[in-house]
Amino acid sequence: MASSIASQLQAIKSFVQADSEPLKRPFTRPSILFDPKEAADIDVDTIFSIALQGLEVLISLDERFGNYKNHLFSYKSREQDRELMSDEENKRINATISSYLRLISGHFLQPSSLKTLEYLIRRYKIHVHNVEDLVLCALPFHDTHAFVRIVQLLVLGNSKWKFLEGVKLSGAPPPRKVIVQQCVRDLGVLEVICNYAIPSKNIPVSRPVVNFCTAVVIEVLGTLTSVEPNVLNIVLLFVNTGLQPDTKGISDQKAGALMIVGLLANKVILIPKLVKSLIRSVSEIAKEDSRESNDMQSVRLSLMALITLVQFQSVDIFPRKVLDILMEIRDLAGILLELSKEFNIDKFLAIFLDSLVEYSFSSELCQHGLISLIETVPIRHLMHNMVTKVLANCSKCSEKSNNPSSSNQGTWAKKLLIVVNKVYPSELRCAVQKFFEDAKLQRKIGGSLYEIVCNTLDGGCDMPLPISDSKLLFALHHPKAEVRRATLASLSQAGNLKAKTDHLESLVTVQDAILKLLGDDDLTVVQKAISLDGISDILSSSDLLKALKDVLFRCIDILKSGSPAISNRAADIAFVCLKSLKEYFYDRDDYLQMLFSLTFPLLLVMPKTQRLNLKALELAKEIKWPFYQNLAGVNTDVDLQRGNISSINMEVVNNLAKSFLLHPEECAPWLIESCKAYDSSRVLFLLIVLQSTVMQKDSTSQFIGFFEVLCPVLKIEWDVYESTYGASIDKFKTEMLGWDCKRFLDQLVKEDHNELNAVALICIFWRLLEAFTFSVNADIMMDKKEKWISMFRDLFVFFANSRFKHVFKEHLHYLVRSFKISPVHILSKFFTDEGVPASVQVESLRCLSYLCSQSEEGLHVQLVAEFPSILVPLASDDKDTRIAAMNCIEGMFSLLDHANFSCKKNGKNAVWNHFLDKLLGLMIEQKRLILSDRNFLPSLLATLLGSSSQNFLVPQSIEQRFDKATKEMILAFILGYALQLSDYGKLRILSLFKSMGNAILHVKEVEALLPLLLERRNRYYLALDRSIHSLSSIEVSILCLLLECCATPSSFDWHTCEDYLLKALQLNGSSPSEDAITRPSLAILQKLNDQIYGMMEDEMQEFLFSKLVLLFRDADSNVQTATREALMRIRITSTTISRMLGYMLKSEGFVGSVVDRKKKKKSIEYHTSSSPYDMLCS
Incomplete structure (x- = not known):
């Protein structure tokens, strides 16, 4: 009291002294709007007017500013002097200023805010009496010049804000890094920043303050190598405020808290109690956001924080209350699905799944959540543990058999397993199998674990079957074959299974069970399943047919492998399959083609499967399939000796070939499809085709149709062989071309089928060539000349393009030697037409060379006359093509001594006969240069046939080899022939004579072409x-x-x-x-x-x-x-x-x-x- 009176007396004294002295105006005044000297000239009324203008703008933005209009900014405030006020009055003013500065922090960058602050500095001296409030208000805007102006007004002394002295001196806004470093050095600064970001009763925290505090805290935590408890306590004050479900204010408060929680979880090992508390709080936030917001982004952010907390902290299971909270989040499984696509949340999903399984036996909410999670989120890798846990729980329930809830738990477990079986059937199968293989668990439970678990799942209900669906499911995957067989035995006693299972929605259907048991690894189980009474009533026809097919070919593979331990059983099962095929599908027209595909691979009698093959033959005789109609005459009632087996097979092939020739266009698609089903089908198909080509040789009228059906199929087969088994083709020998079907059938026992298929294909093409040439030569009138030529080209290109063309060398020679329709002219078109592959060009030239080596006199003149066309490949960019062309020229040169040029009466042959030997001889002399340099040939021709030459590549002596008249005849011969070729051939040959200039226009054909x-x-x-x-x-x-x-x-x-x-x-x-x-x-x-x-x-x-x-x-x-x-x-x-x-x-x-x-x-x-x-x- 005394001190208060003394201060008032001192103030009156100073006032009286000031009044008695002449008035003195200060030179400068503190200001954030004006220059200090300029501010000294502005009176308080002007500043007040400016502040009121700013305040009105702020009120329009936030009506809460109106509360300060009659207090801090009242007209009376102009006359107030804080120096003359009591402590109580100053406290009230400080509280009001503090709340105002909190409020204005959200609008600090508004020019109107600075106007009001200017008045508070002039009238209330807040830069002296409210330093901390003013700093905290402006600190979120530390990177602005307004912040610098405010700091320059402050007297910081030894306060916690002393680190801002550098700002006063430099005048530069400090980066956030400076503030973060100070927080690390002085936790008091961090604490006051965090406290400032906590909302007060009346005024919530502004967004800039929250964002600033969040950024500072995150950077501080990122800077620290280890987070001490005192730092953690300070940060948690801010975090806990943001995680309050009923927190009023902007969402940034929650977002900041969630980000910090994620960072803390990743950086600090928190005590379990705190972890549980944070999990609960974050879950509550997520639930509230999902209720209040249509935008699920905030829920997603909350769940990310929760996931981080669970994955980086020691969490074994979610508390029950937390799960109840999470189950109320809208579309939780959908959000987790999206997060699982972007991030690795496997640990969280594992803990979450385990927790749901644990509480699902007593919580319906958790049951719904668990089913939704399984059906939505891909958690395949977690199914084994989950199924094991469910089954283990069922085994424990059996110990509480007197407890009524145990029945409900079994019902729930069964429902859950039904869901798992729909979504993850293979994972359920593996988990069940491993569960029943667990010997330790078997000893712990005592008795039959299988029976105990099944009884718990079935809950003592009455079942329409002698075996429950639970037992059926577990029997399918039980490790012991006797359990699986016993299950099938129980099904056999059930009578009309279809009528009793059609209406059930169960863990597994009888149909699925039987289909799975038909594919069982143990043949004894398969045998029991395939012999099940009424199987055709239980399974659909398509399912049964597919199952019989799979079982049949599996048994055939076993029989071929020669394993004596299981061969007999495999044979017995295969016999049952054939019997079932006959019994169930014999008179079904809609399944005849499928039945054909199943029996066709078995029609060839093989030593290891001979009994089965004969059964298949008997079945084929009874099938109403046109292709099999000739098999009725095949005698299968014979002793199975090697000679008899070959005889039966030959009879089968011969009869099927006859059927094939009747309608090849209809049979080919069926046979191709059958070849895809099993490899032995391909063997039989190729033998049928081979025999058909032999038979077709005597029937030329239908050969074209036969060729058009067969040739594309054979090409595809060869391409498949080349790309898959090409290495073994080297074993082919030329003498194999004479093999007939009987020879191939004898080799079936000891040869690899793939290699035999390749040889059969080569032989088929050979037989096809024989039939082709026979049909061409038989067509005396040549009504189908163009068709024959097209087929010739088709075959030639195929042989020439083959990767292993050496096996078709004889084919090519036979084709060009036996074809009588202008073979030389057709071959020349392969290298004078545009777009022909280089491999085909080379082979056509080699075939021309081959024809030159033959003694057929009728071809000699034709071959020699083709010399000009050889110039096209001789000038090729491809060296192999040039070599082949030069070989042709050598072959033609050798023919000149034998060719009879007198056969033509018009004398044209005699014109070029006398110079062609010299011309060809000259080119052979220059062979090395022609082959090494593709540009040499044009120079050679220009020098040889031109009037003058200055080419340094060609010897000058060559120019005098021919006289002028002979040169003109050679030029006319070559160019006259060239202009009969395709446009591409014309261009290539004319290009060779380009350097001769307009001399080539002496040739009348060329002279006529240009004006045309x-x-x-x-x-x-x-x-x-x-x-x-x-x-x-x-x-x-x-x-x-x-x-x-x-x-x-x-x-x-x-x-x-x-x-x-x-x-x-x-x-x-x-x-x-x-x-x-x-x-x-x-x-x-x-x-x-x-x-x-x-x-x-x-x-x-x-x-x-x-x-x-x-x-x-x-x-x-x-x-x-x-x-x-x-x-x-x-x-x-x-x-x-x-x-x-x-x-x-x-x-x-x-x-x-x-x-x-x-x-x-x-x-x-x-x-x-x-x-x-x-x-x-x-």
Whole structure:
């Protein structure tokens, strides 16, 4: 009291002294809005007015600011002086200022906020009396200049905020890293920041404060290597506030707390009590968010924090109350599914699943949650432990058999296992099997674990079957075969099983049980299952047929493996399968094809399966399948000796081949499908085809249809063999081509089927060739000539393209040797047509060489006459092709001494006979250079046939080998033949003579070709005459090549060449132009030079110049560029230019409107202008 009176007296004294002295105004005043000197000139009323303006704006943003209008910002406050107030009054003002600063922290960056703070600094000196509140209000905005202005007003002294002195000196906003480091050094700073982020009774914390506090805490925890208890206690104050379910305020408070929980769980080993508390709190948050929000993102964030907590802390099981809370979260399983796709949450799922299983026996809520989790989230890897736990629980329930709840628990366990069986059947099977193999558990329980568990699951209910579905399920997967057999025995006693099980929704159906037991590993169980009475009534026809098929072929594999221990039982089971097939499907038309596929692989009698094969034959005789109708005559009642077995098999193959030949197009698809089912089907199929080709040889009328059905199938079979078993094909010998079906049947016992299949395929193709050539030669009238040629090409390409073509070498030779329809000409098309694979080209050339080595005189002249076509592959980029071509030339050279050229009366052969031997001999002399360098051949031909040569690759002496007349005859022979080839062949041979220039136009066929191509080009593309065909890309290339030859002057009539060149320079001026228009023009422009220009007469020079002027204005940029370059290469006289300009000036309308002339639509005229300048002014 005394001190209060003293302070008041001191204040009055200072006031009186100040009043008696002359008024003095300070030089500066503290301010965050103005410069200190400028602020000194502004009175408090002005500052107050500014503050009121700011306050009104804040009130419009948050009405709570209105509470301070009549207090901190009242008119009376202008006259208040805190120095003259009592302690109680100052406390009240401090509390009000503190609450105001908390409120304004959410709007700190608003200019209006700074206006109100300016008044509080001037009037209430908050920078002196409320330092901590002011710092905390501004600290979340530490990276702003407003924060720096405030700090510069503070007197920090030795307070916890002393570290901000550096800000006052530097004037730079401090990064958050500085604040975090101070929190690590001084936990007091961390504590006051965390406390400031905790909401008060009246004013919640603003979002910037919460976000700032969260960021600081996370960075502090990240900086610390270990988190001490005192740090943890400070942080938990903030965390616990955010995890309160009824916390009012923004969601950032919860989000921050959840992020910190996740970080703590990952960094600190928390005490179990705290872990349980956090799990409970986070679960509550998740539940509340799922109720209140449509956005599940907040729920997802809560669950992520929970998952992190569980996975990194020591948690064995969820408390019951926590599970009840989690079960109330909407679509919990769906959220966990999404999280499991993005993160590894396996440990959480394992603990969560175990907890649900544990409490599901007493909580219906957990039951629903467990089923939802199993059906939604992929937890396959957790099923074994879960099933084991459920079954173990069932075994424990048996000890409490007097307890009524044990029955309910068994019912629930059964329901759960039904769900697991639907979602994870294989995992359930493995888990059950391992459970019953657990000897330790068996000893612990005492008695039959199987019976105990089944009784618990069934709960003593009355069952319509002598065996419950629980026993049925566990019997399926029981490790002991006797238990599985006993189960089947119990089913046999049930009578009409279908009627008693149709209405049941059980753990496992009788149908599923029988199907699984039919595939049992133990044959005794399979035998019991397949002999079950009424099996056809229980299983659907399709299921039964598939099961019988699987069992039958499994037994066949066992019989072939020769295991004596189980062979007899496998044979007995196989017999039952055949008996069942006959009994259940014999008269079912809809299953006849399937029955055919099952019996077909068994029709060949094999030593290890002979009894079964004979049974299958008997069944096949009774099946009403057209393909089997000829089997009725096969005698199966014989002693099974080796000779008899081969005889039966031959009879089977022969009869089936007859059926196949009747309708090959119908039988082929069935047989192909059967081959896919079992490997022995492929053996029988190939033998049937082999025998059919032998029979077909005598029936030429139907061969084409037979070929078209069979050839694609055989190609596919060969491709499959090449890609799968290609290595074993090396064992093939040529003498095997003569094998018949009987020889193959004898080899079946000792040979590998895959290797035998390959040999059979090779032999089939051989027999097919024999039948093919026989049918071709029998077609005297050649009505089907084109068809025969197409089949020839098809077979040749297949053999030549084969990866293992060496096995088809004899096939190729036989084909070209025996085919009588122009074989030489057909072979030449393989290497003179475009797009033929290199392998086919090489083989066709080798076959030509082979024909040259034959003594058939009729082919000699044909072979030699094909020499020009050999030039195409001889110039190939592929070296193997060039070698094969050179071998052909050597073969042709050897024929010249034997060929009879006098057979033709017209004398054409005699014309080239006298020079061909020298020409071929010369090429053989140059063999090494031709084969090593593909560019040598054009040089050789140019030197040999040209008038002069400057080529350094070819010896000069070669130029004198032939006289001029002979050269012309050779050139005419080669080019005349070349122009009979395909466009591709024409182009390749003409390219070899390109360097000879327009000399090749001496050949009349070439001379006729060039104008013909030009005519088609100009009529189709320029005159738009669609009555003729357009030029192909290769024809355009030929035209360009011939025009380039024209532009290379030689002894040919130059004036004729001029006409061709000028005609080719005509364009339509459109854009974009066709290749057929621009390419020929470009070819000429690129060759045009001063020599060619100088050879022209004056009128033609003027005409060419006018053409070039037009081309220079063409819309095509490539044409413009080529024209510019051509103009630069030729010397145009001033006379030519003067004449052109003079004519243009005299032309009527030349000085008229240029715009008008541009608007005129130009028509394309095909004829040549009468004057070289007509086109310039059109």
